[in-house]
Amino acid sequence: MHHGGEVAGLAMASTGPDRDGLELDVLKVALGPVLPGWPTGLVLRADLQGDVLTSAELAWLDADTRPAVEPDRAPQEAALDRLARFLDVAGWPTAARDARRARNGMAERANRDEAQRLAEAVTRRVNRSRTLAWTAGGIGGRGSGGDVLDRVRRWCDMASGQLVEDLPATSLKDVAALVEGAEIGSARLIVASLDLRPVQAASASEHVHA
Amino acid sequence: MPFAAQSLLFPSEGEESDMVALLSMAALIVAGIVGLYALSAALRTAREPAVVLPYESGLLPQQHAVSRYHARWYAVTVLFLAFDMEMIFMYPWAVVVADMGATAVVEMFGFLAVLLVGVTYVWREGALRWT
Amino acid sequence: MPEQTLAEAWGLAPAVLGVVAVGLILGLVVAAVDRAVVVGGTVGTVAAPLRDGARLLFEQRRTTLAPDRLLWRLGCAAVPTLALLSLAVVPVGGRTLWSTSADLVWFNAMEALLWAAVWLVGWGPNAVHALTGGYRFLAQGLAYELPLMFALITAGLAAGSLRTTDVVTAQEGLWFVVTMPVAFVVFVASAAAFAFWGPFTAPAGPDIAGGVTSELSGVDRLLVDLGRAVFLGAAAAMATALFLGGDAGPWLPGPVWFLLKTFAVVTALVWVGRRVPVLRPDRTVEIGWMVLVPMTLLQALVVAVLVLNGFYA
Numbered sequence: 001m002h003h004g005g006e007v008a009g010l011a012m013a014s015t016g017p018d019r020d021g022l023e024l025d026v027l028k029v030a031l032g033p034v035l036p037g038w039p040t041g042l043v044l045r046a047d048l049q050g051d052v053l054t055s056a057e058l059a060w061l062d063a064d065t066r067p068a069v070e071p072d073r074a075p076q077e078a079a080l081d082r083l084a085r086f087l088d089v090a091g092w093p094t095a096a097r098d099a100r101r102a103r104n105g106m107a108e109r110a111n112r113d114e115a116q117r118l119a120e121a122v123t124r125r126v127n128r129s130r131t132l133a134w135t136a137g138g139i140g141g142r143g144s145g146g147d148v149l150d151r152v153r154r155w156c157d158m159a160s161g162q163l164v165e166d167l168p169a170t171s172l173k174d175v176a177a178l179v180e181g182a183e184i185g186s187a188r189l190i191v192a193s194l195d196l197r198p199v200q201a202a203s204a205s206e207h208v209h210a
Numbered sequence: 211m212p213f214a215a216q217s218l219l220f221p222s223e224g225e226e227s228d229m230v231a232l233l234s235m236a237a238l239i240v241a242g243i244v245g246l247y248a249l250s251a252a253l254r255t256a257r258e259p260a261v262v263l264p265y266e267s268g269l270l271p272q273q274h275a276v277s278r279y280h281a282r283w284y285a286v287t288v289l290f291l292a293f294d295m296e297m298i299f300m301y302p303w304a305v306v307v308a309d310m311g312a313t314a315v316v317e318m319f320g321f322l323a324v325l326l327v328g329v330t331y332v333w334r335e336g337a338l339r340w341t
Numbered sequence: 342m343p344e345q346t347l348a349e350a351w352g353l354a355p356a357v358l359g360v361v362a363v364g365l366i367l368g369l370v371v372a373a374v375d376r377a378v379v380v381g382g383t384v385g386t387v388a389a390p391l392r393d394g395a396r397l398l399f400e401q402r403r404t405t406l407a408p409d410r411l412l413w414r415l416g417c418a419a420v421p422t423l424a425l426l427s428l429a430v431v432p433v434g435g436r437t438l439w440s441t442s443a444d445l446v447w448f449n450a451m452e453a454l455l456w457a458a459v460w461l462v463g464w465g466p467n468a469v470h471a472l473t474g475g476y477r478f479l480a481q482g483l484a485y486e487l488p489l490m491f492a493l494i495t496a497g498l499a500a501g502s503l504r505t506t507d508v509v510t511a512q513e514g515l516w517f518v519v520t521m522p523v524a525f526v527v528f529v530a531s532a533a534a535f536a537f538w539g540p541f542t543a544p545a546g547p548d549i550a551g552g553v554t555s556e557l558s559g560v561d562r563l564l565v566d567l568g569r570a571v572f573l574g575a576a577a578a579m580a581t582a583l584f585l586g587g588d589a590g591p592w593l594p595g596p597v598w599f600l601l602k603t604f605a606v607v608t609a610l611v612w613v614g615r616r617v618p619v620l621r622p623d624r625t626v627e628i629g630w631m632v633l634v635p636m637t638l639l640q641a642l643v644v645a646v647l648v649l650n651g652f653y654a
Contacts, residue, residue, distance in 0.1 A: 008407040013277035025277035029469050034268040036547060043269065050280030051473050052341060089548050091540075091619025093379050131540070131617040135624055183341040184473060185621055188548040231348035232429055232439045235357045239422050242361070243564065249398060250560045256401035264405045264468030265555055274407065275469040281476055286483045286626060293634075297490050301446055304498040307648050315645045322638055329630055338627040 018049050019181075026054065031184075033061045037089035037192045044179065044191065053187050056179045058172040077106050079158035080119060082195065083126070086152060089192040090136060098122040099159065116161065123156035140178045140190030148193040170194050282340035289332050293325060347436040360438045364425045367574025368567055371607055375538075375570075378615045390570075394563055402559040405466045413465020417561040419458035420568030424575055427451035431578045432505050434596045435588050444505040445493045448579060452489070452535050455572070456482050459537070459544060459553055462565060466556035474552020478544035480622040481534055484629030485541075489531035491637035492524035496583040499644050499653045505579075509587035511653060518584040520647060523640040525584040527633060529610055532576030536569045539614030543622050577606040 006012075016026040031044040041062060047055040073081075080103035087096035099122050105115025126132060133149055141147030146154075158164045175194060179187040251257065264271055281287075300318065307314050332338065347356040372390035380386075404410075430437050430444035437444065456479060463475020497503045499521070500511035508517075518525045534541040537553075545552040557565055581587060581602040588595030590602075647653065 007274060010271065010406060011273045013273050018280060020280075020282070022280070024280045027275065027277050027469060028272045030266055030269040030272075032267050032269075035550065048469065050282050051476065052280075052282065087618070091542055091547050092617070094615050095618070097379070129618070131620065135618060135621050183621075183623055185543070185546065185548040186341065228346050228348065228439045228441070231346065231353060231357060232426075234353060235360060235429055235438060236422070236426060238357055238361055239425050240418075243418050243421065246398070246563065247560050250402075254399050254401060254559075259402035259404040259558075262403050262405060264466060265470060265550055266468075267550065271406075271469070274467055275472050276409075276464070276467045279472060279476055281479070283480050283483060283623075283626065286480075286630075289630075290483050290486070293487055297487070297494075300490075300494050301443070301497070301503060304494050305442075305501060305503060307498060307645055308501045308654070312649055315642075315649060319638075319642055319645070326635065326638070329634065333627070333631055338630055339623065341623045 016047070016049070016054070018054070024049055031188070035188075037085040037188070039196050042191070042196060044176075044187070046179075046187075048184065051184050053179055053182055053184060056176045056187070058176050060172075074106065075158060076119070076161050077103050079155050080106070083123070083152070083155045083159050086155070086189075086192045087126070089188050090132065092126075092132070095122055095126055098125075102159075120160045123160040127153055127156045136189055139182065139186045140193065148189050151193040167195070170196065172196075285332065285337035289329065289337070292328070296321070296325060345436060346440045347434065347438045350436055356438055360428055360433065361425055363433050364428045364571050364575060365567075367428075367578060367603065367607075368424075368570035370604060371570040371573045371577075371611070372566075374607055374611045375615070378611050394567070397559055397563040400559045402561070403556070405468055405556055408467050408556075409465045412461045414561070416458045416461025416463075416465060417557070417564045420455065420462070420565050421571060422568075423451045423455050423458060424568045424571035427572070428575045428578070430505050431575060432509055432582050432587055433578065433599060435506070435509070435599075437505055440504060440506060443503050445497050445503040445508075448505075449490060449493055452572075453486070455535055462557070463544070463553040468556050470550045470555045471553055473549050474544045474546070474555070477546070477549075477552065477622050478537060480626060481537070481541060481543060484622065484626040484633075485531040485534040488527045488629060488633035488637045489535070491634070491641055492521075492528040492531070493583070495521050495524040495637070495641045495644050498641060498648060501648070501653070505582050509582050509589075512586045512589065514653075516584065516586040516589075520652075521584065521640055521644055523636050524644075525580065527637055528583070529576070529580050529606065532573055532580070533610060533614055536572040536576070538569060538573060539611070540617045540620045541625075542619050546619055548619075573610070574603070574607065577610065578603045580606050 013025040013027045015023050018024045027048040029046050029048045031046060032038055032042045033040060041060050043059050043061050045057045045059075046053040080099050084096045084099035084103065087093075087099060098118060102115050102119035102122060105111050105118060108115075132152075136152070137147065137149045139148050141150075154164055154167075175191060175196070178190050182190060264275060303314060303318055347360065350356070351359065369387070369390055373387045376382075376389055377386045427448050429439040430441075430447050439447070441447065459478040460475040463471045463473075463478065465471070496508055496517055499517055500508040502508065502511070511517075533539050537544045543552070545554045549555070554562065554565060578599070581599060585602045585606070588599040590598035593601075
């Protein structure tokens with residue numbers, strides 16, 4: 001069975017130092033490219049010790065083969081969609097459902113007023129939720145742009161139809177710094193709260209080449 | 211509290227006959243579960259289970275997930291054990307409070323207060339947060 | 342022996358079958374109400390859990406690379422077994438299937454064994470998300486277990502007995518929920534936590550791709566889902582017995598009252614529980630120890646003082 005530390009064709013976890021001063025197993029794990037609530041194609045390769053990411057590296061899978069332009073959508077619809085996906089990760093199915101209903105209502109254009117009312121209701125609910133503030137607050141806050149909660153509230157503003165100025169794009173390196181040392185659930189929330197697009201990453205690397 | 215302990219440890223005659231009911235229930239549940247597996251085996255067309263790699267969100271796993279998992283809340287488990295032992299005494303205590311009077315209440319809650327001081331210390335040391 | 346047990350009143354076979362049937366019906370009610378709140382209620386809502394269950398029977402089973410087959414299967418089977426066995430001490434028709442001087446301890450023990458069962462479900466498939474979920478359940482357990490035990494003890498304290506039928510009888514004057522609202526709320530919330538449902542889904546959380554349930558398929562998944570629903574239903578029934586006067590009520594027969602109250606508890610729990618996002622265990626542990634443990638102890642102290650004054654006598 002054992003061939004150079006392999007069992008059933010797969011390696012066992014190796015050990016490494018931990019922040020608690022112990023020598024413990026480090027598990028190499030990939031999060032993405034297909035993970036609910038996350039941008040498709042984003043891969044987070046992490047070292048996992050227990051439930052904490054001790055190192056993280058992010059990349060876009062096949063970034064150059066993707067269509068460069070995303071389908072054109074109203075910013076409000078896009079914001080509702082992003083909000084719904086974050087709420088999926090945060091484990092809030094009823095709010096995510098309402099956000100999607102509002103988005104669909106806007107896309108159909110038949111019942112815009114009702115969709116707008118629904119969008120305002122769901123964003124108010126998310127904005128005011130003390131539970132969300134307590135469970136998702138205070139993580140992913142290094143650098144500019146505030147923490148997870150600030151970013152979600154910004155989306156809520158966009159989703160309810162307010163105009164919000166664009167934030168500077170976050171590079172994958174910054175994201176890696178944010179999720180390093182985070183619990184796996186926090187890391188999922190942090191990445192889900194960011195507006196990451198493969199287009200930016202691809203064009204940025206082209207810029208470097210040129 | 212000797213009489214309470216006795217009634218907890220030694221079931222009366224009626225309770226022994228009840229054991230039959232409980233064991234029958236356990237047997238029925240086990241039979242039901244085995245029956246469900248059998249029913250499923252009889253109903254489904256694909257008899258053999260599909261051997262798949264564990265879900266790693268689209269990529270192949272690089273290592274076996276079963277490892278020495280670092281449970282970072284190990285300090286809480288020790289705290290929990292201290293309290294859990296205490297809880298076992300609290301069950302028989304609850305039965306005899308009315309008979310024993312104020313002494314029982316004062317002793318129990320005095321003891322709990324001491325334990326709570328320990329909890330506060332552990333909390334201030336930051337052991338209740340691990341991420 | 343103050344009263345007859347269900348087995349003595351009905352005969353062994355009908356009593357055992359009856360309790361198991363009540364457990365399954367309670368589980369179905371929980372699943373249907375949950376679905377109605379999350380997806381929106383239609384006529385097919387009640388049938389949907391049944392349909393899902395039937396589909397799982399036909400599904401091809403999946404197995405992962407080098408799983409711990411025995412422990413995995415054992416964990417899956419243990420979840421519904423413990424859930425149904427916990428119903429043995431719940432007085433459904435004014436009587437319990439099994440009546441001892443330590444009924445509350447039995448209920449507690451069934452729920453405590455769930456720690457092992459859920460961890461095994463997470464351990465079995467040799468998958469990272471499942472394993473993380475299994476350990477999350479243990480962390481969550483550290484948060485809810487003590488408040489839950491204190492809530493159980495508070496009810497036993499007021500009744501001066503750990504026999505559930507005695508606790509129900511002790512509420513003839515006044516339902517316990519009036520003097521112990523904290524214990525009632527903590528008990529129901531803990532029920533959601535040990536069934537890892539709603540705001541306490543973290544062990545099976547969407548952020549870890551379904552956690553302990555992520556690699557389950559076929560009958561295994563059916564058993565775990567069933568066990569969680571039955572546990573929630575059993576806990577709602579237990580809450581009815583311990584805090585809401587059991588089968589007491591005017592005009593209607595006792596069992597009807599009992600089921601109506603249980604249904605009300607389930608509905609309230611699902612309605613409130615689905616209004617909030619998942620609470621992360623690494624934060625609930627702190628709340629559990631620094632807020633809920635002192636609060637439930639204070640509740641127990643208040644009840645103990647009331648007992649000394651002969652309030653419940």
